Amino acid sequence: MSQALLPTLLNLLLRAFVVLLLPPLIPGIITKIKAWMAGRSGPPVLQLYYDLAKLAQKQAVFSRTTTWVFLAGPVGTVAALLVASLLVPLGHTAPLLAFEGDVILFAYLLGLGRFLTVLSALDTGSAFEGMGAAREVSFSALAEPALFFGFAALARATGSLSLTPMLQSHGMWTAGHLSGPLMLILAGWGIVFLAENSRIPVDDPNTHLELTMIHEVMVLDHSGRPLALILYGASLKLVVLGALLVDPLLPVLSKGWLNGLAFLGGLGLLAVVVGVVESTTARFRMNKVPQFLVAGVLASAFAFLLLLV
């Protein structure tokens, strides 16, 4: 009994660490890579932790036109993401919750978070935020099929509707006829990852130009602790969606802690890749973004087709 408890406890601790403490490090790594690529030294890797600590001590300012919906955005988004993080395996370790069909719950928890963010943006009545909400909704409508075609393909390949067997399908790389579809799925999801996390080339998380923003413009009116929640939520989203990309690529290692370490390494590598992509390309023009997302949809849809025949 005690022998079985220890790994579970360790797994729990790792999970709490990865979900609660680690996320703000990921944007820090991306920013550092971008700074290095540009020949600057850049802000410290831990900058987001400092920012969160600072914001947590600040008072929030609420516009008179806003209602409780304005606060429901940040709180609901973080809550939805935390629940989603329970479902997703972090490397080859078991998630806390797994059941047939949890993949649907996972996808719509992300959807719920987005829905609440959009509502809280509309609640401000600002022309900017309305514009951002419109963009977010139209672009995520295109990102969602890419995610679902990928899920459908993996479900077909693994015969399961639960995230854990679907993502830990390490056997797929060795089975020749499955590695092609898996690459296509990862390409499609890579696009979803960039779009959902508002990274270049879809969105620019660092811009100050309201008229060009997609996601960032929706949170312009938030301040203090709600803003801290939003920033933390954004970094958590990087981890949760990052797990979808990293998990299928990881080898299965003999020890549980090695598997955990491999996941962290994979996540770090993903951050570096994002940093390099952001340093070498410009943003798309707004009306080119749908084409980029459709490319993602096509990639995962094609993977699904390959597995059907």
Add this chain to the structure above:
Amino acid sequence: MSRRALNLVKNGQPVALTELAPLSVADFREAILEAVQEGDRLACLCADTQLRLFAVLADDAGKTLRVVRTQLDQPRYPALTPVCPQAHLFERELAEQYGIVPEGHPWLKPVRYHRPWTGGEPQPLPLPGVMDFYRVEGDEVHEVAVGPVHAGVIEPGHFRFQCHGETVFHLEIALGYQHRGVEQALEGGPHPLSLKQAETAAGDTSIAHVWAYCRNLEGLAGVQVSARAERVRGLALELERAANHVGDLGALSGDVGFLPTASFCGRLRGDWLNLSAEVCGSRLGRNWLRPGGLQHDLDHTLAERLLQRLEQAWLETQDALELLWGAASAMIRFEVAGHLTPAQAREIGLVGVPARACGISLDVRHDHPFGPYRDHAVVPVLAESGNVHSRAWVRWRELSECHRYLAAALTDLGRTPCDPRPRPLPGLAADSLCVSLTEGWRGEVLHLAITDAEGRFARYKIVDPSFHNWFGLALALRGEQISDFPLCNKSFNLSYCGHDL
């Protein structure tokens, strides 16, 4: 009334007002409209408290300037704007400053929101930005208001978009928040502070403005500036141009999210600015020029050091910008945004970089050469497409011209001894008019000085290139994506304070 009969003036050379016979109002209008019809540009239109109207017409291809004037007997006249759109902002200005009503002006609104200079309290009192904006009606049209407080550290200005989804139908720009009363402060001058006021008319264009001011004073006082001083002034102007062009190209790549060039140019702009600081102690070239000559000259050791640092900065600038031109993802953004046709540019009287980007050859250094540019010719750099890419390209080519000029000037200046400090200028010619044009990094800077019987400024008019070009930005955005506005805006990079004065 042929334009050949109008009074020719030379850039920076005074004419006595008696030589400029006032035309009747009808002839004045006719003269301007005919000249503009024949391809001239309305470089300036202004009035004074005695209800005299002055217009400066530039024939850039023919390399001539003409001045016409008239005397109004009542504060109203038939507007030029309906036939000649170039006049629209000048006429709005006339109405605001002197209460002169251009009858039939289609869009007579305040420019800078100040009380009339002729005294009296208008009802209601002008409040900055408070006015009716042009509106597009329709259920699916939405309005987006940006500013006057912006997200970046930039100057205040209000932009009102009429949009259909992401497409901009119309943009109206309301400025005036930076109005400081520069022209009024210069009246009755030159005062001890006038030099500073001219220098800061548009803070990033110090040299172009202060040079135009100095040339007016020197012209009116009949003082010849030494060839060496002219060369150093050219050095100052080209350094200002280079620093701003580097900064602009970096900011353009920052706006499309292309970070390497944005970061490199951010630092390199500082290197170029520091070259100015080496000579005069100010990165923005303050205190460098003074009427009659220079405040700060440079000896041969400094010239040599500058030359070394110039070559280093130029090498690194080339590296940074080649990254940008090689990035297809950035180029596609530049090529599809902010298109203006040459016809539009001519109609609204665009000047400077945006005009040259439309293929219109327009450069004061070439068309109305002043100072060192008489001997060291500058070829205007042209592009064809009139979009953001063209405006960026013109800046890039001009940078290379700047470098050529600067390297030659520094080599020459190292060989000749420094000038002695200039003596104070004698009094200015009375009852005269002097027009002085320089080519700032944005475009044509015009200073018009009219002296009274005592040789003091009866009227001092400043036209920054931004005054001509803001409307170009509004036109460039029609039918484009609203998300491309920041990019278009940066490609013009116009001055708020230069417009608001």
